[in-house]
Amino acid sequence: MKQFLLVLAFVGIAQVNGAQLCERKAPGSFVANPLNCKEFFMCRTGRPVQFSCPSGMSFDVSSGTCGYRALCAEKNPSLEGGDDWLGPEYTPIEANPSRLMSSSSVCQGAAIGAIRVNTQSCKTFYQCSKDGPVRLECPTGTLFDSNRKFCEVADIASCAFGQNTPAPSTGSSNLKEVLCTGQKVGVKFAHPTDCHQYFVCNGRNSGQSLTCPRGTAYNRNRNVCDFAHNVNC
Numbered sequence: 001m002k003q004f005l006l007v008l009a010f011v012g013i014a015q016v017n018g019a020q021l022c023e024r025k026a027p028g029s030f031v032a033n034p035l036n037c038k039e040f041f042m043c044r045t046g047r048p049v050q051f052s053c054p055s056g057m058s059f060d061v062s063s064g065t066c067g068y069r070a071l072c073a074e075k076n077p078s079l080e081g082g083d084d085w086l087g088p089e090y091t092p093i094e095a096n097p098s099r100l101m102s103s104s105s106v107c108q109g110a111a112i113g114a115i116r117v118n119t120q121s122c123k124t125f126y127q128c129s130k131d132g133p134v135r136l137e138c139p140t141g142t143l144f145d146s147n148r149k150f151c152e153v154a155d156i157a158s159c160a161f162g163q164n165t166p167a168p169s170t171g172s173s174n175l176k177e178v179l180c181t182g183q184k185v186g187v188k189f190a191h192p193t194d195c196h197q198y199f200v201c202n203g204r205n206s207g208q209s210l211t212c213p214r215g216t217a218y219n220r221n222r223n224v225c226d227f228a229h230n231v232n233c
Contacts, residue, residue: 022048028150032061032073041092044150050092051136054100064113065129066098093139102132117146119185122159147224156213158225175199180207190220195233
């Protein structure tokens with residue numbers, strides 16, 4: 001039976017089979033923990049990430065976000081027992097507690113459930129809830145991939161704001177200004193002569209030149225750092 005919560009009313013004790021919950025879900029999808037209303041999973045290839053809502057909040061299945069008023073998922077006893085039978089590579093990775101950033105304007109004008117990148121660090125990101133932005137932190141060893149919108153292994157995560165290696169200066173300052181004039185923050189352009197580099201505009205008529213992680217190159221069709229064999233360089 002589903003429960004409408006004004007305050008947290010149901011907290012499960014058993015560990016849930018997160019990998020089973022994420023079966024056939026797209027990477028980056030958020031799925032409720034049916035054994036604990038305060039917890040939810042981010043689906044991804046391999047081990048899902050287990051997040052917890054900020055203090056006093058629960059995961060609302062109707063909006064897919066944390067909230068003070070939340071509709072909990074139905075309890076499913078068949079999912080109890082954890083992921084041990086799948087092996088450690090599928091055991092959920094527990095993330096640090098999330099925080100409600102009610103004074104932040106990062107979600108201004110955004111839809112409920114929208115994901116927003118943290119322009120200061122790729123270790124964290126935001127999800128927009130009815131009660132304000134919720135800051136979520138990717139587990140150790142992962143970063144938030146700003147293109148694919150999920151926590152990815154740090155070595156291959158594509159980070160538009162500071163984690164990818166800044167490209168060495170090659171006289172491209174004027175090119176950044178030409179490409180980024182009048183563009184919004186986060187708009188990206190491929191480097192015209194080096195397929196391993198790209199530009200990210202800063203919203204102030206300039207931008208930053210970045211180099212894709214090792215083994216990847218910039219795919220100008222998808223506007224992401226892609227595996228090198230997928231890029232016609």
